[in-house]
Amino acid sequence: MKAIYHKGVQSLEGIQFGEVEQDKISDDEVIVKLKTAGLNHRDLFIPNRHNENDPPIVLGSDGAGVVDQIGADVTNVKVGDEVIINPSLGWEKNSAVPPEGFEITGFPFNGTFAEYITIPAENAVPKPKHLNWEEAGVLALSAMTAYRALFTRGQLKAGQTVLIPGATGGAGTYLMQFAKAAGATVYVTSRSKEKRQQALKLGADKAIDSELDWNEQLDGEKVDLVIESVGAATFKKSVDQLKRGGTLVAFGASAGDTVDFDLRKFFYGQFNLLGSTMASAEELHEMLDFIEKHSIKPVMDKSYKLEDFEEAFERLDNAGMMGKIAFTI
Ligand SMILES: NC(=O)c1ccc[n+]([C@@H]2O[C@H](COP(=O)([O-])OP(=O)(O)OC[C@H]3O[C@@H](n4cnc5c(N)ncnc54)[C@H](OP(=O)(O)O)[C@@H]3O)[C@@H](O)[C@H]2O)c1
Secondary structure, rough: OOOEEOOOOOOOOHHHEEEEEOOOOOOOHHHHEEEEEEOOOOHHHHHHHHHOHHHHHHHOEEEEEEEEEEOOOOOOOOOOEEEEOOOOOOOOOOOOOOOOOOOEEEEEOOOOOOEEEEEEEEHHHEOOOOOHHHHHHHOHHHHHHHHHHHHOOOOOOOOOOOOOOOOOHHHHHHHHHHHHHHHHEEEEEEOOHHHHHHHOOOOEEEEEEEOHHHHHOOOOOOEEEEOOOOOOOOHHHHHHOOOEEEEEEEEEOOOOOOOOHHHHHHHOOOOOOEOOOOOOOOHHHHHHHHHHHHOOOEEEEEEHHHHHHHHHHHHHOOOOOOOOEEEEO
């Protein structure tokens, strides 16, 4: 089958498009013929983590398509069902941390940037009816991560104020929409004036420049919750914008993993610092109910054919997008 895969040199230069072997199906698995897939920042990181001498890995965590084959023991779906891929492998029930053995599609197992994917049957989830194929294909990973970070970890309540740095990316646009739907006041940051204007149109209450003084732009107003996924470039400013007793949930580090941390400010502020990563199948289902109830759709940026992957990866790497980048297959 045709796929976007990584092989060889440990960088984005190792990404290629061509023929790869399709994974065989086991009794408890299904094969989905993919119609669409979605790019995530994770897809930029995997080529640096996949060993040079290992067999090729098909990239991609998000996708949507039609069930093409089912294993002998499968009862939850049938051939012809329209599904999205739950990229969270081996995390069924909500829990403080994922169980041992938890993995994500697209590394170390083959992913969604391909004509077919072989996955455990429970990871084929009915496609939300209010989404078209492209919207369904870019949904799961960022939206379920955003949902857990905001609600399970951040415990966001109506009437609170939340700050979302880098809110114009994939996860950020879900965070912004979910927080608004939950009745919060939502402040976002972006380096781009154009994207800040788009964020305001999407419902953000204030959109400030990531690279200028945040406290000044927010007239000194502090917030209850910050959801941090940018990392080193914004982390200090995020901590500084918390109310006393406020909470910061971190799940990403696009702009660097390492930060200096002012411990005194932290304990005097009685802040809560929480990590979060992905989400369980249970939270994915809660998120699907939530977006259906509030008629939330992904913010779509551009769609590309698999063979035009270089352009798509470059757009993500340069943060040129507003929302989600899709592949049509
Ligand atoms: N732990 C998990 O389970 C999990 C799940 C999903 C995502 N993540 C992580 O969360 C992060 C976001 O993921 P994503 O897919 O939403 O990424 P994305 O679509 O690439 O968005 C990242 C956004 O961050 C902002 N940004 C990047 N570099 C910046 C810098 N130097 N200064 C200020 N802002 C910067 C950009 O906003 P502007 O261009 O508007 O400034 C960009 O749109 C990534 O690090 C990803 O790995 C983790």
